[in-house]
Amino acid sequence: MTAPITMRPKSLDPAKFRDPVVTAKGETRASVGLAGLRTLWVNTGTLCNITCRNCYIDSSPTNDALAYFTLGDLVAYLDEAAALGAPLTEVGxxxxxxxxxxxxxxxxxxxxRRGLSALVLTNAMKPMMNHAAALSVLQAEFGARLTMRVSLDHFEPALHDIERGDGAYARTMEGLAWLARQGFTIHVAGRLAFGDDGEAAMRAGYAALFAARGIPVDAGDPVALMLFPEMDAETDVPEITTACWGILRKSPDSLMCASARMVVKRRGSAGPAVLACTLLPYDPQFELGATLAEASRPVALNHPHCATFCVLGGAACSR
Incomplete structure (x- = not known):
């Protein structure tokens, strides 16, 4: 297997996020066990039809670091999940x-067809529309078990296009409108980086857009409209210790790595690999093995994204 891209977490404090067991202060680092595999994520490949300004996975029309996942690859993991008795309900x-x-x-x-739900993260542009006929058949046959989560960074065209390129907003809105007309279950993903007026104002802006365009998404629902924080590994953030669970009144079972894993196929590798989560596709310490069984071990929260994106959510881990 080709070695994964080495991407040591960056931090304004270089002493942080070095040791998976202890923090820079010598405290016991928090880890998260797999309570049960309920969501299996599949990275279909890093190639993308556009190049975004701040893509956490560096997707582009030329980045094939993660090669195309195949139907055969997926069947093997679904069969393994069934054999393990995993409580799998969704594949993203x-x-x-x-x-x-x-x-x-x-x-x-x-x-x-296995009775699971499917979620697709898409920019809803031409690549999606190239599969319009097949998607319509799937929607008619399986209904609400197929959800399309469309990336719309902001409800205003100018701000969305700053991130994704001129004309991106218009093309995505065309795709959203088509999904709405076809009766798909739609979710939308935006970015809090543009929310200078606060999350409430962001949701109000999306609500107005959805109402005007006939998009059936409840902007007040944090699942239907997910507003994600920026993932900047160069920002200095606190390390998560075992004491943080009590301080923050947060359960480790609420984190993504307690109920999910992601499968990928690295370019040049002999076969797929299982990663701890969707946010860290290149860091070798979060590659857990080739099988779901191997990947069932606990995950040390040894990356800034673990703190910023998954644990803190704007909170501070301090007494």
Whole structure:
């Protein structure tokens, strides 16, 4: 297997996020055990039809560091999950742009025919529309068990296009409108980086847009409209210790790595690998093995993203 890209976490304090067991202050680092595999994420490949200004996975029309996942790859993991008795309920597809992978419609059908739910993260542009016929058939057959989460960084075109390029907003809105007309279950993902007036104002702006365009998304629902914080590994953030759970009144079971894993296929590798989560596709310490069984061990929260994105959510881990 080709070694994964080495990407040691950066921090304004270089002593942080070095040791998976203890923090820079010598305190016991928090870890999260797998309470049960309920969501399996599939990275369909890092290739994308656009290049965003701040893509955490560096997807682009030329980045194929993560190669295309295949239907055969997916079937093997779904079969393993069933054999292990995993409480799997959902399979999510991310990228890159998942619809650049020609196996995606077949992978969706495989997931849905097994009685699972499927979630696709997409920019809803031309690659998605190239599969319009197949998607319409899947929606008609499986209904609400297929959800499309569309990336719309802001409700105003100018701000969205700053991130994704001129004209991106218009193309995404065309895709959103098509999904709405076809009766798909739609979620939207935005970015809090643009929310200078606060989250409430952001949600109000999206609500007005959805109402004006006939997009059936409840902007007040934090699942239907997810507003994500920025993931800047160069920002100095606190390390998460075992004491933080009590201080923050937060359960480790609420974190993504307590109930999910992501499978990828690295370019040049002999086979797929299982990672701790979707946010850390290149860091080798979060590659847990080739099988779901191997990947069932606890995950040390040894990266700034673990703190900023998953644990703190704007809180401070201090007494």
């Amino acid at each position: 597809f991310t990228g890159g742009e998942p619809f650049l992978n020609r196996d995606l419609p077949a992978m969706l059908r495989e997931v849905l």
